[in-house]
Amino acid sequence: MEEYEIIIGLEVHVELLTDSKMFCGCSTKFGAPPNSHICPVCAGFPGVLPVINRKAVELALKTATAFNCKISPFSRFARKHYFYPDLPKNYQISQYEEPLAIEGVLLVDNRNIRIRRIHLEEDAGKLIHPEDSRSFSLVDLNRSGVPLIEIVTEPDVRSASEAEKFLAILKRILEYLEVSDCNMEEGSLRCDANISVRRYGDTNFGVKTEIKNMNSFRAVRKALEYEARRQIACLKEGRTLRQETRLWNENLQITEEMRRKEEAQDYRYFPEPDLPPLIFDNKIIEEINLKVGELPFQRKGRFIKEYNLSDYDAEVLTSKKDIADYFESCVEKGGKPKIVANWIMGDLTALLKAKKKDIGHSPVSPEYLVQIISMIEDGKITGVVAKMVLQECFNTGISPEKIVSERDLLQIEDGETINNIVEETITENADAVQDYKNGKEQALSFLIGQIMRKTKGKANPAVVRNKLQEYLNKKR
Ligand SMILES: [Zn+2]
Known part of the structure; x- marks a missing residue:
């Protein structure tokens, strides 16, 4: 071949x-x-x-x-x-x-x-x-x-x-x-x-056939692979090819003669x-040039250079114009590029997919997404709460700051409060405490989970982990 x-x-x-x-x-x-x-x-x-x-x-x-x-x-x-x-x-x-x-x-x-x-x-x-x-x-x-x-x-x-x-x-x-x-x-x-x-080296083209009826990119590839094999086999057997139009038969995965083009x-x-x-x-041609502007591959290159994104992130973010526009709008409003990229490609995309919405019609505007990201960075809310706020904002269109203040979702960092919750949790879960003392490390994650549940995800996870370890080691 x-x-x-x-x-x-x-x-x-x-x-x-x-x-x-x-x-x-x-x-x-x-x-x-x-x-x-x-x-x-x-x-x-x-x-x-x-x-x-x-x-x-x-x-x-x-x-x-x-x-x-x-x-x-x-x-x-x-x-x-x-x-x-x-x-x-x-x-x-x-x-x-x-x-x-x-x-x-x-x-x-x-x-x-x-x-x-x-x-x-x-x-x-x-x-x-x-x-x-x-x-x-x-x-x-x-x-x-x-x-x-x-x-x-x-x-x-x-x-x-x-x-x-x-x-x-x-x-x-x-x-x-x-x-x-x-x-x-x-x-x-x-x-x-x-x-x-x-044959390689020949300068003249061989007899060509026209292939129609391919209804997907995959069908185009399959039909052309089949047709190349058929033509080569034909020539190897010493037969001549006819110029003709052939139809791709998706069921049989073959091309079939439709009409000859004598x-x-x-x-x-x-x-x-x-x-x-x-x-x-x-003048008109210049105007069109301006309207076309940056093409997806050029924009991808710029995203890698300007925002220091990976090839993969830049590829996903520039796959559609409205995604790229949304991303840049978030960055303009002060979001850190890599963090914005993660939120768009992760949680936001999942919500949009579930509701079959385009990012251009997202109830979470770039401004709102940046609000959520800033609240995490400023230590006002935990990552767990941020995900809840995103979902709530997506469902209701209410601003994240308003959701956080109205539903009392501010992060609990206060040592005294967390101490009390840790003590309470340890008393309630004697079995898990025993497991931990017997060397079962997973018991620690279980206890942290219990505390996060009690605080509805609001407790600062790092503080919780420290306090908990302090207590458990003291009692070991
Ligand atoms: Zn008409």
């Missing part, structure tokens, strides 16, 4: 995170009843006029900028003609010879994968094949006209796992820029791949006469 080199190019379709469709005002919300988000424009009625969605263009420009593409000063929409029941106009508005952006690059593990082009287009509708009928299909046009960008790479990817990594990085950037929710189950991110193999389909492209060209001057 090693004598063959694998050549992969990817085509990624991404649904843009706009409220309305590409050329009309209909909602793009996923999951509505069939055909409830349609109008004469996206249902393909004759005589209607499309209008370009400004937000969609802006999101496409942000993507192009993030991938270091050249943004075309002049680009144009084109009609791509083909007949299919989910395409009511019998043509799709796309871009052909004059795409929005070209010649970008994405770095994957220190290898440059070149981006050939990024263009804007509209999505088609969706066919539904009811199980009880073999004689008809239904069409849902809610998706018809949803804004898409297509990102096409050069054939620079050299393995199935590299393809998977490329997609993971692409997804992270698109989510970070809030260009798309990249939800593969809902079809917001879809990937097709071209793959061929050749001649390229003629889409009869021509410039869309109902839409103006897109013209961008340097």
